[in-house]
Amino acid sequence: MQRLAVWRNPVHFLAFGFGSGLAPRAPGTFGTLAAIPLYLLMTQLPLWGYVLVLLVSAGAGVYLCGRTARDMGVHDHPGIVWDEFVGFWITMLLVPAHWYWILTGFVLFRLFDIWKPWPIRVVDQRVEGGFGIMLDDVLAGIYALLVLQLLVYLF
Template sequence: MKLITQDKFVNKLSLANPIHFLALGFGSGKAAKAPGTFGTLAAVPLVLLMQQLSLMPYLLITVLSMLAGFYICDKAAKDMGVHDHGAIVWDEVVGLMITMIAAPAGFVWLLLGFVLFRFFDIIKPWPIRWLDAKVHGGFGIMIDDVLAGIFALIGVQLTVYYLT
């Protein structure tokens, strides 16, 4: 079974390049199957570390990661010569960070956030699907996952509200 893709476009990126390393979700985007899911998994240790912070530093890191992501994803897409290639997963990393804003610590909450984020990222309900199709460049690569993260954030927070 092939674990790492040999895609000619992905091979244009180098993990030694810090921009490519981040765009590929610390290398997780090179997964031969389900790179978006592996990119989201790669975000888990980062989110666990960030959950030790108070809300304001968490938000600051998340916003800076999102803003940097506009450039990171755009640069990687241009270097690959493909818009929004599946291996570019920094948007998934940021999406999970958004999902877990102010979520309680704990495996169950992280699992819920992970599942909800992947659900909204894969299903792409309106307006996520529309943005994914109409908006291009680094902003376009990021915005659908940002919105999926917001949808999942709302789902996590509603669950917290009703169950705790």
């Protein structure tokens, strides 16, 4: 897939995290970084609004990531980072929007996304299509959310 095609196709543009997935190294990390400004906007919403945006984004992500992967002929191209956006937003659910919690959530999500503890690795290897692309990051986000909530409670 040509890099230029990402900018021309709105589905690919979103799946590539507004272009953040085009980073030559660590596109998942850059995708997660690109999710932070949107997270800060989402924190202005009431809880139900945050959850609604999260659910719509996850549902749309199944289509966006699946369609882009099919168009590229690659199951889970590293540049597809919409799943990182959603995973990070899950991580940050009900977390105070202070820089230290954002940094902690970022690190925790990236660790779980890269490490892929059970069952994330199984999902990543066995679940196909857009649902599979999204599901492993949703699970990583849930793991990170649980650890982050514990840290918020303790500190």
